Amino acid sequence: xxxxxxxxxxxxxxxxxxxxxxxxxxxxxxxxxxxxxxxxxxxxxxxxxxxxxxxxxxxxxxxxxxxxxxxxxxxxxxxxxxxxxxxxxxxxxxxxxxxxxxxxxxxxxxxxxxxxxxxxxxxxxxxxxxxxxxxxxxxxxxxxxxxxxxxxxxxxxxxxxxxxxxxxxxxxxxxxxxxxxxxxxxxxxxxxxxxxxxxxxxxxxxxxxxxxxxxxxxxxxxxxxxxxxxxxxxxxxxxxxxxxxxxxxxxxxxxxxxxxxxxxxxxxxxxxxxxxxxxxxxxxxxxxxxxxxxxxxxxxxx
Amino acid sequence: xxxxxxxxxxxxxxxxxxxxxxxxxxxxxxxxxxxxxxxxxxxxxxxxxxxxxxxxxxxxxxxxxxxxxxxxxxxxxxxxxxxxxxxxxxxxxxxxxxxxxxxxxxxxxxxx
Numbered sequence: 001x002x003x004x005x006x007x008x009x010x011x012x013x014x015x016x017x018x019x020x021x022x023x024x025x026x027x028x029x030x031x032x033x034x035x036x037x038x039x040x041x042x043x044x045x046x047x048x049x050x051x052x053x054x055x056x057x058x059x060x061x062x063x064x065x066x067x068x069x070x071x072x073x074x075x076x077x078x079x080x081x082x083x084x085x086x087x088x089x090x091x092x093x094x095x096x097x098x099x100x101x102x103x104x105x106x107x108x109x110x111x112x113x114x115x116x117x118x119x120x121x122x123x124x125x126x127x128x129x130x131x132x133x134x135x136x137x138x139x140x141x142x143x144x145x146x147x148x149x150x151x152x153x154x155x156x157x158x159x160x161x162x163x164x165x166x167x168x169x170x171x172x173x174x175x176x177x178x179x180x181x182x183x184x185x186x187x188x189x190x191x192x193x194x195x196x197x198x199x200x201x202x203x204x205x206x207x208x209x210x211x212x213x214x215x216x217x218x219x220x221x222x223x224x225x226x227x228x229x230x231x232x233x234x235x236x237x238x239x240x241x242x243x244x245x246x247x248x249x250x251x252x253x254x255x256x257x258x259x260x261x262x263x264x265x266x267x268x269x270x271x272x273x274x275x276x277x278x279x280x281x282x283x284x285x286x287x288x289x290x291x292x293x294x295x296x297x298x299x300x301x302x
Numbered sequence: 303x304x305x306x307x308x309x310x311x312x313x314x315x316x317x318x319x320x321x322x323x324x325x326x327x328x329x330x331x332x333x334x335x336x337x338x339x340x341x342x343x344x345x346x347x348x349x350x351x352x353x354x355x356x357x358x359x360x361x362x363x364x365x366x367x368x369x370x371x372x373x374x375x376x377x378x379x380x381x382x383x384x385x386x387x388x389x390x391x392x393x394x395x396x397x398x399x400x401x402x403x404x405x406x407x408x409x410x411x412x413x414x
Contacts, residue, residue, distance in 0.1 A: 038342050
C-alpha cells in the first residue's frame with residue numbers, strides 16, 4: 001500500500017482490474033463505472049445541520065433561519081414561525097461528504113474511471129428538535145422598561161434600555177411569529193418604535209379612569225361614545241396610552257349604526273385585570289369579600 | 303444571533319446543490335497517520351444485479367446499501383467576515399457501509 005502515501009497518486013484502469021481480481025470479484029458482475037475515491041486537497045470547515053421538512057422548505061424558498069442565544073443560553077434555531085432546540089450529536093461512524101457521487105440506482109454510462117472527492121469527514125452534526133419559544137427573557141426585558149406614566153417617562157428612558165422589534169428578535173429565543181404572538185398576548189405596544197408594556201400600577205390607574213368615566217356618565221358598558229371618551233380622558237392620559245387602553249379593553253360596537261362611534265368593553269379582560277389588581281397586594285382574601293370588591297371594581301352589568 | 307442563508311449563485315438566486323454521503327464504521331486513518339488530505343481512499347463499485355455498493359479500501363472489502371437519511375442535512379460553512387453560515391448543499395442520500403470490513407486474502411497483497 002506504499003502508493004497510498006503518495007499524495008498525487010491517481011488510479012489507473014490497471015490498478016482497478018487488479019483489485020477486482022484480488023478481491024475475487026468478477027468484472028462481469030460489476031457495473032462498468034468504477035468510482036475511485038480520494039480525499040480533497042483541503043477539508044473545508046463545514047458543519048452538518050440536521051433539517052426537518054419545514055426548515056428545508058424555508059431555506060429552499062430563500063428564507064433565512066437564525067441561531068439565537070447568548071453565552072448563558074443553549075442555542076435554538078428559529079425559522080420565521082418555529083423554534084428548535086439545537087444540540088450537537090455524535091456518531092461513532094464516519095460520514096464522508098462527496099459533492100459528486102453516482103448511486104447504484106443511477107444511470108451512468110461512463111466506462112472510464114470517475115474520480116470522486118471527499119470534502120470532509122464528520123463525526124458530529126447539529127441535531128434539531130422543535131421546542132416552545134423561550135419567552136421568560138421577553139417578559140423580563142419589557143418589565144425592566146415598562147411605562148410608568150408621563151411624569152416618570154423621562155427617567156425610564158434615561159435609565160432603561162429600549163427595544164425595537166429587531167432588538168427583541170435578536171435577544172429572545174423565539175421565532176418572529178412567536179414573538180409577535182407573545183407581544184400581543186402580553187398586551188405590549190409601541191411608543192416611538194420601542195416595544196413597551198404598562199407598569200401594573202399604572203395600568204390599574206389608566207383603566208380605572210376609563211371605568212370611572214363610564215360610571216360617572218352612566219353609559220352602558222357596551223355602548224361607550226368614543227368622541228366624548230377621547231375628549232375627557234385625553235386630559236388625563238397621553239394619546240398613545242389612552243389609545244392602547246381603549247384597544248386592549250374594548251371593541252367597536254357590532255350594531256351598524258354604532259360601529260364607527262361607540263365601543264363595548266371586553267368583559268373578561270376587564271374583569272380579569274381587576275381581579276388580579278385586587279388579589280395582587282394580599283396573601284389572603286375572603287372569597288365573599290373578594291366577590292363584593294370585584295363586583296364593585298367593574299362597571300355595572302359586568 | 304447567527305444567520306443561516308442559502309448560497310447564492312451568479313444570478314443572486316438561492317440554489318441548493320445535492321451532495322452525497324458515504325458512511326463507514328469507525329475511523330479512517332492512514333497507516334502512518336499522515337494527513338488524509340489528497341490521499342487515495344479506495345474504489346467504489348456497484349453490482350449489476352441488485353445494485354449493491356462495494357467499497358474496497360486497502361485490504362478490506364465493504365458491502366453496503368444505498369439509503370435516504372431520515373432527516374436531510376444542510377452542509378454549511380461559516381463566513382469569515384460575518385456571523386453568518388452559508389448553506390452550500392443539502393445531503394439526503396448516503397451509501398451506508400455498516401458491516402465490519404472483511405479482509406481480502408490475496409497472495410500479492412503487496413501490490414495493493
